[in-house]
Structures are given as structure tokens and as C-alpha cells.
């Protein structure tokens with residue numbers, strides 16, 4: 001019995017990890033989003049605050065949320081926020097967009113970024129969660 005469990009464990013562990021890396025966990029991402037919530041709103045009824053609303057952020061061109069006053073650095077960055085660009089930015093915002101007014105140390109854990117992206121991806125531009 002013990003041998004059997006020992007044999008199965010690595011498979012379960014690696015299977016679970018592979019799944020999490022591919023998909024990310026939106027609930028875990030929601031908890032990571034508490035780091036962003038001081039400045040950003042998301043979901044239905046979200047308003048611009050210190051930072052712009054993040055509804056529909058995946059695929060959105062930088063500096064384009066209506067009514068938000070962006071820095072020239074962000075507006076002129078030419079970035080489209082696909083998943084790779086968001087990851088790259090969140091590693092170290094000031095490195096990726098020198099002069100950005102987003103004051104955030106960054107997230108280095110790829111796992112946290114997987115989960116955060118799974119959370120962000122859920123919201124369409126109107127802040128509705130995809131079913």
C-alpha cells in the first residue's frame with residue numbers, strides 16, 4: 001500500500017503542477033489581486049482610481065481606458081497588454097515602462113502571475129465575467 005502511494009504521488013504532483021501552470025487558478029489570482037486593489041478596480045461598476053480600470057485588460061492597448069489620465073510614458077509605450085506583456089510589466093513595472101506612474105515593486109513568481117492572469121482574463125471590457 002505504502003509503495004503504491006509512493007509510486008502514485010509524483011504523478012499526481014506533477015500532473016497538478018502542469019495543469020496549474022497552463023491554466024492558472026482564478027480564485028488564487030483574486031487573492032493576489034488584493035495587491036492591485038489599492039489602486040485598481042475591476043468588475044461591473046469599476047471606476048478609475050489611482051490607476052485605470054482593469055476590465056478587459058488582456059488584449060487592450062496601453063493608455064486607452066476612457067477618462068483616465070495616463071503618464072506620457074504609458075500612453076507612448078506602444079504596448080498591447082497581451083498576457084506576455086502583462087507578465088513582463090508586472091515583473092518590474094519601472095523597468096518595462098520607464099517613467100510609469102505605477103508605483104509597484106513587482107511580482108516575480110511565475111506561479112502568482114499565472115493565477116493573476118487567470119483572474120484578470122475573466123473580465124470583459126464591461127467588467128462582466130465570462131461564463
Ligand code: HEC
Pocket residue numbers: 032033035036037038039040050051052054057061062063064065069070071072073074075081086090099100101102103104107
Ligand atoms: C500604488 C498603486 C498601484 C498598484 C498597487 C498597482 N498599480 Fe497598476 N497602475 C497604477 C497606475 C497609477 C497606472 C497608470 C500608469 C501610467 O499612466 O504611467 C497603472 C497602470 C497599470 C496597467 C496599464 C493599464 C493601461 O490601461 O495601460 C496595468 C496592466 C496595471 N497597472 C496592472 C496592475 C496590476 C495587475 C497590479 C497588481 C499586481 C497593479 N497594477 C498594481 C497604479 C498601481
